[in-house]
Amino acid sequence: MSDSNGRTIDNQRRRFKLTIAYDGSAFHGWQKQVTADGGGLRTVAGELEKVLIRVLRQPVELVGASRTDAGVHARGQIAHLDAATTIPVDRLAQAITSRLPRDLEVLRAELVPDTFHAIRDPRSKQYRYKIHNTLRRPLHQRHQVWHCWWPIDVSRMAEAAERLVGTHDFEGFSAAGHGRKSTVRTIHACRVDRGREPMVEIVVEGDGFLYNMVRIIAGTLVEVGRGHFESTVIDRVLASKNRQEAGPTLPPQGLWLEWIRY
């Protein structure tokens, strides 16, 4: 039970939703990985679980909404877990974060109904791909952007981005071996913005994304921006479902998971 301030006042098992931010540079992605020798690679879920077990004093199983790859960043990753604790929910994020390494933090912890599911329930997710578009290479941001030194035409890219919006089979924009039954997804919005000089940012919102889908979309839009492809390449790849006709998969460090809505 919770009192009127949302504090847990007894010790029943409940579901918690966590909003999580991380700098992906030093992580082998989100997903817990165990190596052959029984050791583990450093992953976001792995580091989080270690601290959750210490804070909550019980085994926990963390279910993360998006399995981000090594090097990918998050400002609003979502995960859920079940636990029985007397720690007030409004203190939980701080209690966890204070024990986490400096490249990982829990921004918010909330009580949610037991039916809430981080992976199954998202209505919309937003990703951003950050391109440092100038001759001079990025210095302090080198792990947080992708460096593209050739000129790209943002209005051409924006025109191509528009063509992605809608419900389509995105098979041609995904890496092999994604293991998903359906490759049909809905993109609600896709835009290309000039950010603060010299940044160009691709922002894409949808109900879900296939493996490497955002990085392949970004790579295809950059090819359009360079003049290597016409914007009609989008329609062609959607129709052919042929990965070979799309652009390259851009590197992970430019990719940011911005938010997930339920």
Place this chain on the structure above:
Amino acid sequence: MSDSNGRTIDNQRRRFKLTIAYDGSAFHGWQKQVTADGGGLRTVAGELEKVLIRVLRQPVELVGASRTDAGVHARGQIAHLDAATTIPVDRLAQAITSRLPRDLEVLRAELVPDTFHAIRDPRSKQYRYKIHNTLRRPLHQRHQVWHCWWPIDVSRMAEAAERLVGTHDFEGFSAAGHGRKSTVRTIHACRVDRGREPMVEIVVEGDGFLYNMVRIIAGTLVEVGRGHFESTVIDRVLASKNRQEAGPTLPPQGLWLEWIRY
């Protein structure tokens, strides 16, 4: 000799001035260091010299204007060296930078008179100390700012900063063992700005700085901002020359060498 485009057209030994930027996080400071086993720590000057020797195909001796500490960043460090090369001076920065690690770059190379001296001649240097002033700790910028979670009063700090301007004996604002003959320096300007939320930045310009001087000034201004000291602490430390009466030395990662003018 140079032609009208500033290209070196013969092979005489000349003096070059380099403008250098680096992310100090992974360097043991500017100065070349040799360890007991004959190996070396990774330093900015050490990495630069290795590449200069390869590019210029001769031994080089690099004279850097400011011996920044481990963790300190630079946007406009200056160094000089003498070399004979047929590489056009307008290509030199790019030729060097393309071989440098990603946390270090040469922004500009210029021919200067043989009388130019990076250490002896600066008229003015600007340093900036960046404070991330909010409860939430910095994530992506954690190696580039100092985290101060208690509230600080910027107008109180600005009032104290004003009192530093002028020619004074800054002995009380320096670490022991600086090895300088005179501790008299002139500060041309010192201001405290609210940057983009949640940043507070201390900007100080002067003809030279003693060891740890900017970090001790920043630590003293923060104590004023917290209300632990009155702004008159500045006058007291200048008069007493007593390091113990000043504030703490803030950590290196918040410190940025911005520019050096000759």
